[in-house]
Amino acid sequence: MKKELTIITAVAAIMTACTTQNHGYVSGQGGYAFKPKTLKASPNQVVNDGFWDKPAHVTGQHCIVIDTRLQQANYYVGNQLVGKSTISSGKAGHLTPVGNFTILSKDIDHKSSTYGSIVDANGNTLVADYTAGQPIPAGGIYKGADMNFGMQITKDGIWMHEGLVTAAPESHGCIRLPREMAQIFFENTPVGTPVIIR
16 A cells, blocks of 8 residues: 555656646747647648657656647657657547546557457458447458557557557547657657646
């Protein structure tokens, strides 16, 4: 019990530090220091915008800030922005939850338990866009959608992972990152890292 309270207290302290830091917001100027994209990419255009620059001397609490309005993920170590990526968050009807979270677990080759396809024994696609609960054709096998470099944000299935990124809301609620940025974020993010979603 004492160990659990210590862990809870430590997580609460980290979250407080992360949420009270500036992280790109310019108070008194009514917005963020960077401007949103003026044009959103089409759903068929893959966007690979992002950067990572973490000097060896930069240390401190890791924190990821997701801005669903700007479709951006910002990665901080201490008070320094070390990475940024364009994202695709949840579309209408599947909005990404907002609030303060932590990375609960990581899985480099995670598969969705809710969304995917139905294939036959030879791997031929029978149903391309399958959602759990729909009827499965005779002989069909469920194949979960790839969520590589997955980092779990909520217990009910919201993850940050590699996926199609168009700089517009396209997902079923997850935070999609371009492959390169998904891998970088995954490799540099410990379980327990605070995630702020706005």
